[in-house]
Amino acid sequence: IKPSELVSASLERISATDERVKAFLSVHGDEALARAKQLDDVPADAGLLYGIPGALKDNMSTKGLPTTCASKILANYKSAYDATVVTKLNDLGAVTVGKTNMDEFAMGSSGENSGFFPTHNPWDLTRVPGGSSSGSAASVAAGQVLFSLGSDTGGSIRQPASYCGVVGLKPTYGLVSRFGLVAYASSLDQIGPFTQTVEDNAIVLQAIAGHDKLDSTSANLAIPDYLAALTGDIKGLRIGLPKEYFGEGMDAGVREQIADVIKTLERLGATVGEVSLPNSKYALASYYLLAPAEASSNLARFDGVRYGLRVEGENLIDMYKRTRAEGFGEEVQRRIMLGTYALSSGYYDAYYLRAQKVRTLIKQDFDQVFENYDVILSPTAPTTAFELGKKSDDPVTMYLNDIYTIPVNLAGIPAISVPCGLSNGLPVGVQFIGKAFDESTLLRVAHAFE
Numbered sequence: 143i144k145p146s147e148l149v150s151a152s153l154e155r156i157s158a159t160d161e162r163v164k165a166f167l168s169v170h171g172d173e174a175l176a177r178a179k180q181l182d183d184v185p186a187d188a189g190l191l192y193g194i195p196g197a198l199k200d201n202m203s204t205k206g207l208p209t210t211c212a213s214k215i216l217a218n219y220k221s222a223y224d225a226t227v228v229t230k231l232n233d234l235g236a237v238t239v240g241k242t243n244m245d246e247f248a249m250g251s252s253g254e255n256s257g258f259f260p261t262h263n264p265w266d267l268t269r270v271p272g273g274s275s276s277g278s279a280a281s282v283a284a285g286q287v288l289f290s291l292g293s294d295t296g297g298s299i300r301q302p303a304s305y306c307g308v309v310g311l312k313p314t315y316g317l318v319s320r321f322g323l324v325a326y327a328s329s330l331d332q333i334g335p336f337t338q339t340v341e342d343n344a345i346v347l348q349a350i351a352g353h354d355k356l357d358s359t360s361a362n363l364a365i366p367d368y369l370a371a372l373t374g375d376i377k378g379l380r381i382g383l384p385k386e387y388f389g390e391g392m393d394a395g396v397r398e399q400i401a402d403v404i405k406t407l408e409r410l411g412a413t414v415g416e417v418s419l420p421n422s423k424y425a426l427a428s429y430y431l432l433a434p435a436e437a438s439s440n441l442a443r444f445d446g447v448r449y450g451l452r453v454e455g456e457n458l459i460d461m462y463k464r465t466r467a468e469g470f471g472e473e474v475q476r477r478i479m480l481g482t483y484a485l486s487s488g489y490y491d492a493y494y495l496r497a498q499k500v501r502t503l504i505k506q507d508f509d510q511v512f513e514n515y516d517v518i519l520s521p522t523a524p525t526t527a528f529e530l531g532k533k534s535d536d537p538v539t540m541y542l543n544d545i546y547t548i549p550v551n552l553a554g555i556p557a558i559s560v561p562c563g564l565s566n567g568l569p570v571g572v573q574f575i576g577k578a579f580d581e582s583t584l585l586r587v588a589h590a591f592e
């Protein structure tokens with residue numbers, strides 16, 4: 143099959159399904175097809191991503207194409223350069239067919255905070271796909287593309303992967319360059335792949351990982367061969383089950399599927415033991431200080447002067463106010479207010495500094511467990527995909543969807559969500575959490591039981 147046939151098939155699938163799924167904010171069919179045709183003369187050394195159609199969350203810069211972050215404030219903005227991940231994929235011959243919907247500026251857990259329209263879960267169109275990488279997860283689940291990239295600040299790859307029944311990986315902080323990713327909370331954000339299988343996930347991770355001098359937080363380490371890690375052998379692997387993650391709030395159906403996974407892993411020769419992450423209970427509180435604080439600073443640049451929307455006012459300050467009031471959605475404004483408050487003098491020590499200290503304790507909890515265990519297992523989310531509109535009036539209930547994913551970002555370590563069965567016809571995801579830069583072990587265990 144030729145790249146142009148593959149890309150045409152992807153575009154046809156998108157036109158047949160996206161009216162209902164609404165995974166894409168923009169589809170660039172002509173550009174994608176033109177590029178695929180150029181690739182049709184396949185060189186002998188073509189890699190595994192050559193000619194493969196993929197999609198990008200709309201917070202990754204793509205030269206000459208829109209990058210809106212699903213925000214009205216960037217509705218007419220086009221990127222001036224490519225993100226490093228985009229350059230890497232292009233160099234390998236992958237073809238971007240479009241930019242996917244998301245919660246505005248990656249703030250949300252359901253996809254409903256998009257400034258344009260919500261994405262629907264392909265398994266049940268009345269339900270949310272999860273978020274914030276809603277369109278990236280849904281596009282892979284709906285068979286519109288073979289892979290997509292999302293970003294994960296507190297769960298935004300893993301949680302929608304879980305709701306949509308696909309594989310989603312959040313790499314170790316620093317493994318994948320953030321250059322060209324529109325920053326939400328810079329110390330937590332990571333780009334990672336969505337795919338149908340663990341093997342595909344390893345291929346995409348291989349393509350995007352690696353040092354980048356354009357990102358000062360990028361790690362300068364040798365990148366292992368991730369496909370070689372998929373041996374199928376997990377004999378002797380030590381798996382920790384954090385007791386704090388198996389308490390109240392988890393659906394019975396989710397609990398059942400996770401119990402099955404544990405049995406399967408034991409059958410495959412892994413050993414399982416209970417562990418404790420005592421400071422996890424503070425993770426949500428600490429995250430919802432740190433992430434909004436960083437966001438309030440990062441989003442200061444959208445002022446009506448530098449990018450996108452401008453709403454004229456009586457004077458400069460009035461123009462700023464009108465632009466930001468009209469351009470930013472409710473959740474984004476809420477985060478900016480929370481973050482600005484937490485950083486203001488007199489409150490900094492009480493909130494931001496304390497939250498940073500809690501973050502260190504959470505990281506130490508993980509370090510301690512990893513002295514005796516290779517991976518930690520938990521559900522990815524406490525429930526399966528919920529109905530559209532069901533939680534959108536209550537931010538705190540919405541925040542709870544990320545209770546199992548947020549500690550991982552605070553610790554900077556990697557985690558993968560893998561589909562592990564259905565509950566009432568809806569996908570359940572299991573999360574494996576690993577040591578920093580040990581994506582290989584995560585992929586190996588995920589592949590072994592998949």
Ligand code: GLN
Binds near residue numbers: 273274294296299
């Ligand atoms: N739901 C979380 C938030 O709204 C996480 C989002 C993300 O990972 N980008 O902040």
